[in-house]
Amino acid sequence: xxxxxxxxxxxxxxxxxxxxxxxxxxGQFKIVDRASGDGVGWVGFWDxxxxxxxxxxxxxxxxxxxxxxxxxxxxxxQVLDVARAQGRHRYVHAFPAVDNAPSNAICRRxxxxxxxxxxxxxxxxxxxxxxxxxxxxxxGR
Numbered sequence: 001x002x003x004x005x006x007x008x009x010x011x012x013x014x015x016x017x018x019x020x021x022x023x024x025x026x027g028q029f030k031i032v033d034r035a036s037g038d039g040v041g042w043v044g045f046w047d048x049x050x051x052x053x054x055x056x057x058x059x060x061x062x063x064x065x066x067x068x069x070x071x072x073x074x075x076x077x078q079v080l081d082v083a084r085a086q087g088r089h090r091y092v093h094a095f096p097a098v099d100n101a102p103s104n105a106i107c108r109r110x111x112x113x114x115x116x117x118x119x120x121x122x123x124x125x126x127x128x129x130x131x132x133x134x135x136x137x138x139x140g141r
Contacts, residue, residue: 027082031062031075040066043075045083045092050132056083056092060106067102073109080110084137092137095120095130107133 028044041062048057058079062072083092096103098117107114112133120130 027079029075029079031060031071033066033071040071041075043072043079045079047088048093050093053091054089056089056137058083058092058094060103072102072106076106076110080135080137087137090136090138092135094133094135095128096133098129098131104131104133107131110135 027046028042030039031041031043032038033040041060043058043060045056045058048055050057058076060072060076062075080092083089093115094103094107094112095118096107098104112135115132115134118130118132120128122128
């Protein structure tokens with residue numbers, strides 16, 4: 001699950017992140033399979049800064065058995081509506097690794113604009129070559 005994000009993490013790091021994600025208002029959401037009620041991933045957004053601009057950043061992950069079914073696209077679309085309703089930032093950016101074909105395809109399907117490639121440090125100490133995808137939350141209003 002973390003091959004495009006710097007590799008496996010420690011149990012402690014996973015527990016710390018999960019604790020942050022579970023806080024009310026975190027902007028992080030569990031993706032639930034309707035048929036079974038099981039959690040199959042997460043999607044979320046958070047405040048960030050890119051260049052000189054305040055933005056939302058967005059990310060997602062779906063467990064392997066549920067990948068390729070459009071679940072991440074549907075969940076991300078719903079979370080984009082939440083970000084749009086909050087209205088704090090005009091743009092939301094996604095930064096999938098350039099070799100993460102499925103996540104880049106999700107950005108295309110959701111009409112994000114490919115701005116270019118960039119270097120992102122994630123996790124700390126690990127440089128990643130990413131695509132910078134941007135969506136204008138005010139477009140079409």
